Structures are given as C-alpha cells and as structure tokens.
Amino acid sequence: MAKVNLRGLVDLDKTKPRWVEVVLANFDTFLSDHASAEKKASGMALSMASHYPDRPDILIAMTDLAIEELAHYKQVINLILKRGLIPQSDCKDTYVAELNRKARKGRAEFLLDRLLIAALIERRGAERFELVAQHLKDAQLADFYRNLAKSEARHWVLFVNLASSNYPESEIVPRFNELSEIENDILAALPISARLH
Ligand SMILES: [Fe+2]
Ligand SMILES: [Fe+2]
Numbered sequence: 001m002a003k004v005n006l007r008g009l010v011d012l013d014k015t016k017p018r019w020v021e022v023v024l025a026n027f028d029t030f031l032s033d034h035a036s037a038e039k040k041a042s043g044m045a046l047s048m049a050s051h052y053p054d055r056p057d058i059l060i061a062m063t064d065l066a067i068e069e070l071a072h073y074k075q076v077i078n079l080i081l082k083r084g085l086i087p088q089s090d091c092k093d094t095y096v097a098e099l100n101r102k103a104r105k106g107r108a109e110f111l112l113d114r115l116l117i118a119a120l121i122e123r124r125g126a127e128r129f130e131l132v133a134q135h136l137k138d139a140q141l142a143d144f145y146r147n148l149a150k151s152e153a154r155h156w157v158l159f160v161n162l163a164s165s166n167y168p169e170s171e172i173v174p175r176f177n178e179l180s181e182i183e184n185d186i187l188a189a190l191p192i193s194a195r196l197h
Pocket of ligand 2: 041069122125151152155
C-alpha cells in the first residue's frame with residue numbers, strides 16, 4: 001500500500017485545557033457519551049463496508065474496525081455498569097454531523113472525503129483520550145484511556161493509508177489540510193461539555 005508522508009499533513013489545534021476539566025468533573029456523563037461514540041464508530045465502519053463491497057482493502061479494514069470499535073463500546077459499557085450507572089440514550093453528535101456535511105458529492109470525491117473525515121475524527125479521539133489519560137488519578141482507568149488513545153491513533157493512520165491506496169498524495173494532502181482547518185473551526189464553535197466532542 002502506498003503511504004502518504006504524514007509530515008505533509010497539518011497538526012490539529014490542541015484541545016483547550018478547560019475541556020478536560022469539565023470531563024473530569026462530570027466523568028459519568030462523559031463515559032456515557034464515550035460509549036455512544038464507540039458504538040457510532042463501529043456503525044460508521046460497517047456502513048463503509050456496505051457501501052464499498054467492491055474494494056477489498058476498504059471492506060476488510062472496515063470489517064476489522066467495526067469489530068474493534070464494538071469491543072471498545074463493550075469495554076466502556078462494562079465500566080458504566082460497574083459504577084452502578086445506566087448508559088444514557090445516544091445524543092446527536094453535531095461535530096460528526098457537521099464534518100460529514102463537508103463531504104463533496106461525486107463518487108470519487110465522496111469516498112476520499114469520507115476517508116479523510118474519518119481520519120480527522122479518529123485523530124481527535126486519540127488526542128482527547130490521551131488528554132483524559134494524562135489527567136485521571138485512577139491509574140487503571142488512565143491505562144484504559146491510554147490504550148484507547150493508541151488504538152485511535154492507529155485508526156487515523158489507517159484511514160489516511162486507505163486514502164493513499166486509492167488516491168494520489170497530491171490530492172490527499174491539500175484536502176486533508178483543508179478539512180483539518182474545518183474540523184478545528186467546527187470544534188471551536190461548539191460549547192465545551194463533558195462529551196467527547
Ligand atoms: Fe474506538
Ligand atoms: Fe477508532
């Protein structure tokens with residue numbers, strides 16, 4: 001698989017320290033939203049597998065990813081149940097919805113944008129789970145979030161690599177960087193809450 005040079009991709013705007021404060025102060029709420037986010041990530045991977053059955057690289061990667069994200073979901077659900085809580089119903093994820101609206105029409109553009117938007121969502125997840133891990137006092141819980149951060153970091157590279165096996169680097173890099181700016185702006189416009197986004 002051709003690999004994109006990740007150094008050509010712009011870095012994200014770092015999450016504000018206030019976000020992690022709000023998350024730690026409302027950790028039960030955060031856990032519930034986190035569970036929903038893992039479940040939706042699994043659903044997104046399955047939907048990609050369904051839309052591109054003719055592309056074996058995407059089909060296999062998305063099937064594996066759906067299983068892995070569902071395993072994350074189960075782990076978070078177990079944490080919630082161990083605390084004697086009941087998971088809340090899913091809320092609309094404005095961040096993901098707004099990003100998905102930026103995908104261009106047209107089969108080729110749409111696939112590239114979906115892969116890059118998924119990469120950006122995973123990259124943000126990795127950044128935020130790592131932040132949570134750094135600030136948690138409970139060492140076991142911190143380890144759990146650190147491992148999740150590693151998984152999400154692998155996922156964002158996976159999506160960029162899937163893009164690179166289907167599109168030239170000259171098309172991927174500028175579009176990734178453009179969507180990355182959009183991602184920063186969407187996040188900056190959202191209120192800070194005890195949610196993943
Ligand atoms: Fe995950
Ligand atoms: Fe992920």
